[in-house]
Amino acid sequence: MRSLLLFAILLLPAQAFAAEEDAPSFVAFPIETGLQQKLLQTTEADIYLEIDGDPISADKLVRPEYVLGPQVQARLREIVHNQMLTSPRVYVKVSVTEYFDVRQLTQQMKKRFAETSFAPKLRLKGTVLEGGGTRFADKPDFTLPNQPAKTIADLRLADDGFEAFRVTSPLARRLTYGADIFVILDKPITRDFQAFPPKLVAELKEIVDELAPQAHESLLLRCQTTRDGQKAVDEFCSRKWDPNDPFGASLPSPADQFAEQLGFKQCRVGTRTMGIALEDLLGKKAPNFQLQNQDEQEIDLHEFAQGNVIVLNFSGIACAPCQQEAPHLTSLQKQFADQGVKVISVNGYNESPEAIRQNIKQLSLEHPIVAMGKEVAQKQYTVTSYPMTFFLDRQGVIRDYHHGFDKGDEVTLQRKVEKLLEH
Structure with a gap:
């Protein structure tokens, strides 16, 4: 039987672990809401597992046992037990500071999943490598202050042209880098885009107010762009230097102004280029x-x-x-x-x-x-x-x-x- 201390540690859903020198820093969550599935772009996984890959990439050694070590398996067993999963499917993200060849790691991970004595049997249902800086170095916890540790359903409301979500579950907050509201736009951004029309802003403001987020710090906007629309989005998010400020301060960007219209301090825009004109x-x-x-x-x-x-x-x-x-x-x-x-x-x-x-x-x-x-x-x-x-x-x-x-x-x-x- 596990000790009470270990049991308490394992129940912390957004905590990064690194108790032993060779034990990985990781987070693991059950995938429960529609927003979580949208963010991961999968409906075929039950568990999200994110591993700090820097110890792998630093020495170029592929160690699949690092991915499914004792601590990781203990946390996965907790999720399987709590969610009553009979055939758990795991989505794995390897977070690294610098990109490296992850293909060999993926193949060995598949083998490791197949060989593990984990019961019920784990199935690997997707892997992804995220580069540009591991999130385990300085900000392992993405929950709100006073946020309950248990998973809360992410509320969804929609209007003609967009979907809006109140981000409340710890997993969704991690995947949105701590956003309070997540919005998906249907219509792509084209090359002639400069700002969102007042009608859309008013409708979005009404929906956001109805969602009633706990905080109004960050809004994350996801949209598609046409082949030339990406340049328009970059311009929308860029800040210009204030020529009248002797200290060289920047003026608010159109994205900053858009965030203010909706009652938020900042708006981040995530894009996916369609490669089409x-x-x-x-x-x-x-x-x-x-x-x-x-x-x-x-x-x-x-x-x-x-x-x-x-x-x-x-x-x-x-x-x-x-x-x-x-x-x-x-x-x-x-x-x-x-x-x-x-x-x-x-x-x-x-x-x-x-x-x-x-x-x-x-x-x-x-x-x-x-x-x-x-x-x-x-x-x-x-x-x-x-x-x-x-x-x-x-x-x-x-x-x-x-x-x-x-x-x-x-x-x-x-x-x-x-x-x-x-x-």
Whole structure:
């Protein structure tokens, strides 16, 4: 039976451990809320484990036993017991000051997970290397002052164009670097962005006030940017020197002003570049192409689309989110076929027609898929990240899009089709 002292230590969810020279500093949390899953971009893990990787990277020695040492296993057992997990799936992040080759570590970690006597059996369901400075050096604890140690559900509210979360659980606070409110914007930032429109600011302020965070220190904004939109975001977050200040103080950035409008001291912006120039596509006729489908019959997009609403999808067999999305595309075609909706997928990975035919059979797909579409995807549609789906009106004009695919996005795809049919 564990000592009372060890039991108490193990129950501290956000505490970094380093009791022995070779014992790793780490944190481990149960993954319980939708916000935590969004931040980790996974719905297939039950436990989050973050390890200080500097002792590994400093001497370039890969020691998988460091990842699943006695202290780590003890903490994992506590989580498994408390959450009553029968087949625990673990997401591992290795935090390092400087990047190093983590591929060998990942392979050996998989072996270590497979060989451990941990019961019930641990399954490794994702690994990631985070560089740029380990968080174990000076700030191991990301909980709020007077914050209960137990996990609290992260409250979510949404409006047209964004989702907003009150960040309360210790894991979510760690993943957002201590943010009080986390906002995800639907619409990407384009090259002409300078500031958020007053209507969006007012709606967001109303939602944030309703979420009622315990503190108003930090707001974290996550959004996608187009290929050129990243420069606009950088400008939005940058501070200019005040020419009238003899000491060279800086003026508030547009992001600082935005934070003040919402009642916060600071606003940090996290971006994901889509690698696509939506500015050059939306509102314009979709570029035409002629490619062969899975039965080696040539399809001309403009002829295929004539007079119909088109769901034009770019994807690949080797792309896991694409594979999750594909059956829903067939469902869309079936659901809206009598209203003049057609679905077509372009294989942007240049996978063979035979591989596409096998994939169609395996997933029971019924919408056409054209092969060898990498050049069309990259040069005509500037697509470099999959899946990417465009929505064309009956005149063949691109009116909307959807990038990526997560669980629940099938509802978003359906709503975009319905909206296009209404107009």
